[in-house]
Amino acid sequence: MTFANRHIGPDTDEQTHMLKAIGYASLDALMDAAIPEVIRWHGTLELPAAASEEETIAELRAIAAQNRVTTSMIGLGYYGTHTPAVIRRNVLENPAWYTAYTPYQPEISQGRLEALLNFQTMVTDLTGLTTANASMLDEGTAVAEAMTLAKRGSKVKSQVYVVDADTLPQTLAVLRTRAEPLGIELALVDLDAGDALPDEFFGLHLQYPGASGAVRDHAALIEAAHAKGALVTVAADLLALTLLRAPGEIGADIAAGTTQRFGVPLGFGGPHAGYLAVRAGLERSLPGRLVGVSKDADGAPAYRLALQTREQHIRREKATSNICTAQVLLAVMASMYAVYHGPQGLKAIAKRVHDHALTLAGSLTAGGVEVVHNAFFDTVTAVVPGRAAAVVTAAATSGIDLRLVDADRVSISTDETTTPAHVAAVLAAFGVRETAPAVCGAKPLGRTSEYLTHPVFSSHHSETSMLRYLRKLSDRDYALDRGMIPLGSCTMKLNATTEMEPVTWPEFANIHPYAPASNTAGYERLVSTLEGWLAEITGYDAVSVQPNAGSQGELAGLLAIRGYHRSRGETHRDVCLIPSSAHGTNAASAVMAGMRVVVVACDELGNVDMADLHAKIAKHAESLAAIMVTYPSTHGVYETSIADLCAAVHDAGGQVYVDGANLNALVGFARPGKFGADVSHLNLHKTFCIPHGGGGPGVGPVAVRAHLSEFLPGDPLEPGDHHAVSAAAHGSAGILPISWAYLRMMxxxxxxxxxxxxxxxxxxxxxxxxxxxxxxxxxxxxxxxxxxxxxxxxxxxxxxxxxxxxxxxxxxxxxxxxxxxxxxxxxxxxxxxxxxxxxxxxxxxxxxxxxxxxxxxxxxxxxxxxxxxxxxxxxxxxxxxxxxxxxxxxxxxxxxxxxxxxxxKYWPPVRRIDGAYGDRNLVCSCPAPEAFED
CATH class of the missing domain: 3.90.1150.10 (Aspartate Aminotransferase, domain 1)
Structure with missing residues (x-):
């Protein structure tokens, strides 16, 4: 039996029965009848013939072998970590967790929601702020959302956003991408050089610790920013916050960052759960998903998504963010890492990480090597005039990757996986043979407040207890391992185990996104092959897998259109036509790309009203930038007017964006890049089998025709005028083997x-x-x-x-x-x-x-x-x-x-939940156990 026969549920006899019920003799006859001939494609995709599951695994093994797993001490927000086996096996590799859908039906999602509430509690405790959301896409997008949150929350009219020059470079790249279309001006301040704050600015971004490793006391700076009416975001390392004063304790309004080092593999850049937390008074402006505590019909406490669950659908072009997803599976892993280790365990890990950094700093100093900063957590920057590259090369021969800052400076980051042997090898690369104690570190900013005091963080430290806790939560949920999830627009099809297997192989899981190119040949081959296959399937000329969600694919596609018009001197083209039936993120993405939204009506059959379309095109012809249309339509219909729609927009000088949410109805039968579209985003977590994971991870590649290819997202660490929509060049690369395997086997x-x-x-x-x-x-x-x-x-x-x-x-x-x-x-x-x-x-x-x-x-x-x-x-x-x-x-x-x-029988754990009560009485962290007593 072929893999396709196993993936496709109805066998030949069942298909014959179903075809008879609807009056067709064959699948081809059905598709000929359903798909308008104007877009129907009768060719065969130029993809490799289907491989067996065993052949596919062997090919992926060969690709993985081209990656070189080394000890990464590069840092920059990505760190080696040990995923506890009980979490890896029972969350990451467990279909009860990875095949679940977004918890819009809370009564059958109580396990996931409890895990996410643990995540929110972990973040609020460590950051010292009052409310956190249920995760962001990565650190870069979390910080970008913090910037726009500060813009909404500040009463200052200035468009200036001040950014710490010691910010992670990839974060800075994403900030630049997001700021420019919105007219926000970024102003970099060098805190070490004593740069003064400008007279007027609406927000301030600080990195804590900085990219250089420096730990600074930001309290006075935050106070000065507040005096000018600005809101302050601190991008903080959560593991460091077990030892350092919390952002909320030094006055921060917002904290943002990543939870990657809480047991989530590097994965060449993702997927990882970012986080975003706010002080009291800002919670109703918090973007993304927020889990809250409500009550069910019997008055028992019950969890649900609160407030912004459908913000994009309700507010559309007035939405403040296009984020409609999260990184649930990874947030669950990070939260369970905190549950498993508890406050003392996390502090012990952080202390060990810090001690290794202290040993490095002290030994380098004793060996005559200058260390730039006296206060640090895990990252030491050393000055070696003219020989930085030689030091990095010497370390690489020992299997250790360091960060080359410039010709004179090398940065070394320690993490949970660092050993004394690694420290000794790094010192040897600098020419230092003896270890020595150090007197510097983070002690002046030491944390004294408690964190993770809820009983859940002190109850499951044994393997037995943790295993049973995870089982208890998964039993409270409904996922594809129980039965069908027939969700329109969301394509919940089963994700084969063979597709999932490679994700946890060390050759894919343990690669740093900024590892030397010599270590990543396998990933580059995987990515380029997958991008080529996706281009062939869609009929486009180029694809980027960088966007790590469909919403970010939308933004990337619209930014490509914006860049194209600007390159032609047509900066006045800023109107985006959007049908009234469109997914709410379309309008939000258009606004984020600097466009004005004009709504096109739909007729009584749910199709785009062509008369209204032509009227809107005529009215806005000079300023028309694009139209965004979903195909098949959001109403689940193959609209016959799609070719006419594309032609009309092109005749007026606009570009056509086809939302790829419904590509599952086109693959092999129609190709958007050939029937008139210029750009699409694709949902790998829908059509191409990456599992939804309870609401994330997703991957939203952007595909374009040749004239837009130069405007695709670029590597955030590469210089140039390109934009970056994610913090890593290939986004959530760690899960791309899933779609690669699906396509190879089908x-x-x-x-x-x-x-x-x-x-x-x-x-x-x-x-x-x-x-x-x-x-x-x-x-x-x-x-x-x-x-x-x-x-x-x-x-x-x-x-x-x-x-x-x-x-x-x-x-x-x-x-x-x-x-x-x-x-x-x-x-x-x-x-x-x-x-x-x-x-x-x-x-x-x-x-x-x-x-x-x-x-x-x-x-x-x-x-x-x-x-x-x-x-x-x-x-x-x-x-x-x-x-x-x-x-x-x-x-x-x-x-x-x-x-x-x-x-x-599946029994729901709670009765119907009172959503309005939960919104009126917003509780977004773990309730006391007494709340569940009968």
Whole structure:
């Protein structure tokens, strides 16, 4: 059996049955009928023929072998760390964690949400601030978001943002990318040179410790900035904060950074969980996801996403950030690292790291080598006039990579993996043979306050306890290892174990993003091959995998369009047309790219209103920069007017951005780069099998036609005028082997078969459910693309049963709900994907039909409108087994509705959660254990 046969759920007989149900003789006939001929591509992808799982692993082994694993002492925000095996095996390698979806359905996400609340608590405790979000994409984007947060929060009208010259260079590159389109002026200050603050500025960014390793007392500087009305961000190393005074204790308003060194592998730059924390008063401006504590229908504490869960959808072009995702899987790992080690364990690790740095500094000084700073945590910068390169080369011969600062300076960073042997080898590279004690270090800024005092950080230090805690949390969740997650627009298909395996190989996991090129040949081969395959699939000419989320791919694509227009002297082109149905991040990304959003209406069929489009183009022809359109449409339809749309925008001098969110309906049958688009971002965590991980990691490569290729993101450490949207040149490179393996094993025929099957399953579900729930939109021949929208609004109007009621009742039937109220309020968008077999599809269909029967019971008055299985859903085991039962329907209907397998029942851990209560009473750190007492 081929891998494609294992990836694609329905076998040949099942596909024949499904095709018959919708009236087609073959997949090709279905696709010919569904896809408009104007974009239909009848070629074959020029990709390698499918390899077996064993062949693919062997090829990846050969690629990995081209990477050279060394001891990295480069630092710059990336450090060697030991991932506890119990966390690696039971989180990173566990499908219960990595195949889960974003916790928009909190009742079936309590395990993930608790882990993220631990993460938020860890960050607030260590930074000394009051509220942290549930993670950011990396340190660079976290700091960039902090900058715009400061702009919103400061009352100063200045556009100047002051940045510490000792900031990590990759962070500075991302700041420059994000500042320029918004008209923000960055002003670098050299604190060692005594540079004065400008007269007016809205914010100040400080690195703590600095990129050079220097630990400075910033309290007076922060006070001076506050006196001028500015807000202050401190980019702090969390491990250092176990020994150093917290940013909140020296007056910082915002703290940002990364949690990578808390047990998350280097991965050539990612994925890693950034963090962002704020003082009291700024929490409602915090971008990204925020986990809060609310209560369920029984009054028991329960976790949920709070406040900004759907900010981009609600505020669109007025959104302050395009961040709609997080790095959940990596945040869970980092939080569990803190749980496993506890405050004393973390402090012991930090002390050991610092002691190695002290030994280096003292020995170098005793050996006649100048050390630049007297106060540091883990990084020592040494002055060796004219021989810095020779020192770095000498260390490399011992298998140790140091940072070459310039011709005269070398920087050495210690970490959790550093040993006395490493220290001795580094000293030998400097020509120093004896170790000596040091009297410098970070002691003047020593921390005295407590942190991680919640019992969770002192309860699970044994392997047994940790293992059981992780199992307990995963049991509270619903992921793809339990059943289908039929989410429209999100493409939740199973991620094969063979694809996942290489991620934890040392040759991929333990490579520093700024390692010498001689150490990274395997990664460069992997990246270039994958970018080439993606270009072939999409019909574009060039691809960059740097964006580490779909939102960042959007931004990168729009910045490429902006750069193109500017290169032609057309700086006045700044209008971005966006259909009213578009994903909310589109509008937010356009504003971040310095564009003005003009909304184009959709017609009654959900398609772009071509008359309104032509009117908007005519009105804005001189200033038109781009149009952003999702294809197939956000409504799950292959719009027939897409070629005309592209032509009209091009005729007016604009560029066409096709959002690749729905590429799962195109691969092998249509190529955006060939039917008129100029740029797309792709979601590797959707179409190309990188798992969602509970809401991240994602990868959002940007693909462009040749005329835009020079404007793709560049290496943040390379000089030049290019922009960087992530802190590492290849973004979340550590998970790219997943998509590489998927493409290698599927081959051109398998990819096309997957697309056809995805469209087949969606149309099968639509056909089976159409008589029970209206299917809102359809395209050619009454067909949908890879998803369909079920319209519950008439049901709600006539019975009072809401889309929320149906979504929560699906939990009782053992399903994750489809996408709720997007793109149309009061609807469910269903995307079955190609990886669900006929039995699972029929189980879902049966559940939806049974639920319609329950709705009919409410409509007939058999069950009261306010006391029925839908309004009370979901039902927990404790609710169903309570001594008293006063509902109008029996316990068996509540807990074991029609068709549910009693031997495999999933019980939600909490009842329906009161979201409004949680927003009114914002609690975003771990509640005391007493809160859960009955």
């Amino acid at each position: 081959g051109p025929d398998g990819l096309a078969a997957a697309t056809g099957t995805a469209v087949l399953t969606a149309n099968y579900v639509a056909a089976r459910l159409r008589e029970h729930y209206p299917v809102l939109y359809a395209g050619n021949n009454g067909l949908v693309a890879h998803e369909c929208i079920l319209d519950l609004r008439p049901i709600t109007k006539s019975t009072g049963v809401s889309v929320d009621d149906v979504a929560k009742r699906l939990i009782d039937y053992g399903f994750h709900a489809p996408t709720m109220s997007f793109p149309v309020a009061g609807t469910l968008m269903v995307e079955p994907t190609e990886s669900e077999d006929l039995a699972e599809l029929d189980r879902f269909v049966a559940a939806m039909i049974a639920i319609k029967g329950e709705i009919d019971q409410v409509a007939a008055g058999v069950w009261p409108a306010k006391d029925n299985p839908l309004s009370n859903a979901p039902h927990t085991a404790s609710a169903v087994t309570a001594d008293e039962w006063e509902h109008a329907y029996p316990r068996s209907v509540a807990g074991f509705p029609e068709g549910v397998d009693r031997t495999a």
